[in-house]
Amino acid sequence: MKIALLLAKESNLCFTAVGERLETVAGSTLSHHLKQLTDSGLIDSRKNGSFIHYNVNRKVAEKFAPFLLA
Template sequence: MLDDNLEIQQAVKIYKALGEPTRLKIAQLLTEEVNLCCSEIKDKLESVAGSTLSHHLKQLTDCGLLDLRKEGTYIYYRVNREIARKYAPYLLE
C-alpha cells in the first residue's frame, strides 16, 4: 500500500508540473534534444526569463521527470525516459 501511495504522489507531482504550458514545452524540447544547459533551453524557448526558467527546471527535476548532470559551472538537463514512459508516454511519441 505504501508503494501505491508513493507512486500516486509522484504521478501527481509530474502531472502538476506538466500542467504548466512552459514546463510542458521544456519537457517536449528535452525529449528531442538531450543534454541542454539552461542557456540553450532559454535560447530555444525565447520568451522565458532566466529566473523563471530555473524555477521551471527545478520543478521538473524535483518531480523526477528531468535528470541533471553537472559539468563545471554548467548543468545539463535531459528527460528521464523511464519516468516519462511510465507517467507521460506521450512525451516520447
C-alpha cells in the same frame, strides 16, 4: 510542458541552450520550472564544470508522460 517536450527531442541541453530555444521565458521562470521538473523526477540534471545539463528521464516519462517520447 514546453521544457519537457524540448528536452525529449534534444538531450543534454544546458540552461542557456534551453533558454535560447524557448526565447520568451525569463531566466528566473526557466530556473524555477527546471527545478520543479528535476524535483519531480521527470528530468535529470548533470553538472559538468559550471554548467548543468538536462535530459528527460525516459523511465519516468514512459510511465507517466509517454506522449513526450512519441
